[in-house]
Amino acid sequence: MLSERLANVWAMTTTSPQGRTELLRPDGSPVRVLVVDDEQSITELLSMALRYEGWQIRSAGDGTGAVQTARDFRPDAVVLDMMLPDMDGLAVLGRLRRDLPDVPVLFLTAKDAVEDRIAGLTAGGDDYVTKPFSLEEVVARLRGLIRRSGAADRRSDSTLVVGDLTLDEDSHEVSRAGDNIHLTATEFELLRFLMRNPRRVLSKAQILDRVWSYDFGGQANVVELYISYLRRKIDAGREPMIHTRRGAGYLIKPAAS
Amino acid sequence: MLSERLANVWAMTTTSPQGRTELLRPDGSPVRVLVVDDEQSITELLSMALRYEGWQIRSAGDGTGAVQTARDFRPDAVVLDMMLPDMDGLAVLGRLRRDLPDVPVLFLTAKDAVEDRIAGLTAGGDDYVTKPFSLEEVVARLRGLIRRSGAADRRSDSTLVVGDLTLDEDSHEVSRAGDNIHLTATEFELLRFLMRNPRRVLSKAQILDRVWSYDFGGQANVVELYISYLRRKIDAGREPMIHTRRGAGYLIKPAAS
DNA sequence: CGGGAACCTGTGAATTACCTGAGAAACGCA
DNA sequence: TGCGTTTCTCAGGTAATTCACAGGTTCCCG
Numbered sequence: 001m002l003s004e005r006l007a008n009v010w011a012m013t014t015t016s017p018q019g020r021t022e023l024l025r026p027d028g029s030p031v032r033v034l035v036v037d038d039e040q041s042i043t044e045l046l047s048m049a050l051r052y053e054g055w056q057i058r059s060a061g062d063g064t065g066a067v068q069t070a071r072d073f074r075p076d077a078v079v080l081d082m083m084l085p086d087m088d089g090l091a092v093l094g095r096l097r098r099d100l101p102d103v104p105v106l107f108l109t110a111k112d113a114v115e116d117r118i119a120g121l122t123a124g125g126d127d128y129v130t131k132p133f134s135l136e137e138v139v140a141r142l143r144g145l146i147r148r149s150g151a152a153d154r155r156s157d158s159t160l161v162v163g164d165l166t167l168d169e170d171s172h173e174v175s176r177a178g179d180n181i182h183l184t185a186t187e188f189e190l191l192r193f194l195m196r197n198p199r200r201v202l203s204k205a206q207i208l209d210r211v212w213s214y215d216f217g218g219q220a221n222v223v224e225l226y227i228s229y230l231r232r233k234i235d236a237g238r239e240p241m242i243h244t245r246r247g248a249g250y251l252i253k254p255a256a257s
Numbered sequence: 258m259l260s261e262r263l264a265n266v267w268a269m270t271t272t273s274p275q276g277r278t279e280l281l282r283p284d285g286s287p288v289r290v291l292v293v294d295d296e297q298s299i300t301e302l303l304s305m306a307l308r309y310e311g312w313q314i315r316s317a318g319d320g321t322g323a324v325q326t327a328r329d330f331r332p333d334a335v336v337l338d339m340m341l342p343d344m345d346g347l348a349v350l351g352r353l354r355r356d357l358p359d360v361p362v363l364f365l366t367a368k369d370a371v372e373d374r375i376a377g378l379t380a381g382g383d384d385y386v387t388k389p390f391s392l393e394e395v396v397a398r399l400r401g402l403i404r405r406s407g408a409a410d411r412r413s414d415s416t417l418v419v420g421d422l423t424l425d426e427d428s429h430e431v432s433r434a435g436d437n438i439h440l441t442a443t444e445f446e447l448l449r450f451l452m453r454n455p456r457r458v459l460s461k462a463q464i465l466d467r468v469w470s471y472d473f474g475g476q477a478n479v480v481e482l483y484i485s486y487l488r489r490k491i492d493a494g495r496e497p498m499i500h501t502r503r504g505a506g507y508l509i510k511p512a513a514s
Numbered sequence: 515c516g517g518g519a520a521c522c523t524g525t526g527a528a529t530t531a532c533c534t535g536a537g538a539a540a541c542g543c544a
Numbered sequence: 545t546g547c548g549t550t551t552c553t554c555a556g557g558t559a560a561t562t563c564a565c566a567g568g569t570t571c572c573c574g
Contacts, residue, residue, distance in 0.1 A: 123305060481532060
């Protein structure tokens with residue numbers, strides 16, 4: 001099942017990104033991210049999704065490898081599983097920080113281990129997501145970390161705009177033509193995904209893979225359902241921006257055109 | 258006129274693209290802080306949190322190292338644990354002052370330590386916090402020290418304003434639309450954290466990590482509880498300013514909008 | 515015009531996230 | 545020491561959210 005997902009994500013990576021805003025370092029070179037997890041399916045999933053962002057990815061399966069790779073790869077951000085075979089996530093963090101004192105870290109943790117282990121981790125500006133995560137969530141958090149760390153161009157701001165529709169990633173506010181629109185968490189993530197890929201058809205499989213967590217086992221028509229929710233809130237009584245391409249997927253584009 | 262101020266005012270504030278206010282030195286370079294503690298977890302925690310403020314951090318694990326580092330790092334402020342393996346905090350202070358007579362020092366002390374010793378020291382303009390501290394507390398105290406150390410006639414920008422809500426970091430006074438509001442210490446710190454990040458969603462984990470002390474092991478719903486207290490005092494009978502983003506966190510913003 | 519595939523959406527149940535009252539414990543201060 | 549204040553736990557209540565299911569609609573094709 002996970003390999004099906006990989007196939008979908010892979011399909012996306014082979015399509016050339018068009019008109020997407022990319023995060024770049026000040027010198028114009030791509031952002032570098034190190035992914036550390038002992039499950040190979042996870043590192044592969046993440047690597048492909050993050051490469052799609054235009055980032056350069058290196059991965060490691062344990063703490064030792066992570067520290068070694070970090071030394072010469074010099075990543076701008078690290079995705080780090082807290083549960084590694086050879087050392088504790090915190091130990092890895094300590095060693096990473098010795099070489100790269102300013103690198104922001106996105107922790108991956110099990111849902112139930114959050115309370116005690118995470119305390120203090122987000123303190124420095126780091127962040128975490130719980131497993132199982134959605135790829136959109138990981139990407140969004142990473143973008144936030146990189147943007148705030150100063151490794152990337154600071155011109156990039158936190159607002160997505162498509163036509164008269166705006167979505168602010170910091171305040172989680174959405175408005176169309178000035179009217180504020182309240183969205184639930186899932187609706188917000190779905191809309192963010194659409195808006196980050198304007199004028200591009202996204203298949204239901206792709207949407208499911210990026211917006212829902214990787215272990216989601218439900219009916220594929222949740223996507224239809226949530227598209228329907230979004231339309232009710234965003235397109236209601238207006239020129240529609242969310243369009244169905246029968247047999248292909250959905251896309252968002254400015255109302256005028 | 259502005260350059261006059263820059264010349265006279267030792268430290269000034271600017272606003273970063275993310276809307277956070279940063280302390281900068283007159284020449285625009287980042288503030289430098291030296292962190293001295295023998296527990297590596299503490300220096301790491303503080304380093305990360307202070308770097309996030311945009312400051313340049315160097316750390317040392319003992320008195321000797323501190324004095325050496327201070328000599329060529331020339332910090333604008335020092336965070337100094339009173340309990341060091343090789344020498345007493347007072348001895349370190351003496352030697353630091355030989356090289357940097359005006360540098361303000363923030364002492365870290367155990368809760369039960371004799372406080373009269375500290376009391377004498379802080380008369381000179383230094384300050385202290387007790388372990389275990391909260392990061393917001395340390396950051397706020399440091400900002401105060403740095404701000405005060407430089408200028409006799411520095412502009413008093415110790416007030417945070419969001420809409421008709423104001424919070425004075427020096428006097429700890431809070432008022433909304435002119436009405437004074439009494440807050441407890443924890444409520445004050447939580448509100449300060451929210452107000453220093455207006456219009457930005459802060460997760461419960463982030464809040465817990467910055468507002469509560471680093472050894473807090475309790476339930477995450479204290480955050481909900483204190484948000485509820487704040488609402489009762491700040492939003493009571495008015496247009497609410499504190500908003501819940503279900504599944505994401507909380508944020509504060511001006512009532513109008 | 516009929517039938518099937520793809521898509522849309524109303525209904526409702528289960529779950530989750532959040533809010534808040536009550537009271538215990540710890541703290542601070544005289 | 546004793547009293548008021550503050551912090552925090554616990555637990556019940558409530559409302560928002562997610563999702564399955566199923567019947568309806570639209571579109572495409574012959």
